[in-house]
Amino acid sequence: MRLVIASCSARYTGRLNAHLPFATRLLVVKADGSVLLHSDGGSYKPLNWMSPPCNLHVVEPDEESRGRGVSQVWTVQHAKSDDRLEIELYEVVHDSAHELGVDPGLVKDGVEAHLQEMLAAQIDLLGAGSTLVRREFPTAIGPVDIVARDATGTTVAVEIKRRGDIDGVEQLTRYLALLNRDPHLAPVRGVFAAQEIKPQARVLAEDRGISCLVLDYDAMRGVDDVDSRLF
The missing domain is CATH 2.70.180.20 (Protein Yojf; Chain: A;)
Known part of the structure; x- marks a missing residue:
């Protein structure tokens, strides 16, 4: 640096x-x-x-x-x-x-880590027929939260945030640029997943061809039973 x-x-x-x-x-x-x-x-x-x-x-x-x-x-x-x-x-x-070396990446805790765990277990939230490749997929610039494949076999890189803002989209963009250099993975498309995604982040993500996925934490935990709702 x-x-x-x-x-x-x-x-x-x-x-x-x-x-x-x-x-x-x-x-x-x-x-x-x-x-x-x-x-x-x-x-x-x-x-x-x-x-x-x-x-x-x-x-x-x-x-x-x-x-x-x-x-x-x-x-x-x-x-x-x-x-x-x-x-x-x-x-x-x-x-x-200054030579900083390879960074191990952010070690996540709390809600983001739980969201990652639950999305990996409920990978169909990315679309029917999706399959999990790996959580914390290693790269030279840090681990990607989830790497999966969709029903067509296309590689999907998922960045998970509690609140999704522009910085999260930029982070996923860097991961995609790196992953798409790997012929065994390319083409790789991105999914930006969060409990709440800010409008500016959504616009930037869509401009870069990245899909947005809003995660319902309670529903994923099984706390929010949609079948028991009155309306």
């Missing part, structure tokens, strides 16, 4: 256009290729980012940019779309690289 603290500005073009004016920020370049810009606020979410697969190119600024004080220009181009993140760096305060 590379960590750079610098005064910079940035422009994102593609499916949306966005601009970050001049300020001091943290730039994170991860081993998976993702590039993220963080401010000293806003909790854990980056101000802007580019998810893999993408390519980072660092070039010298042109004469006009150098006259404005730009020391280097980062161009991050997505490999499968026209999305591009262009970052102009002015003064670099800190630049370091």
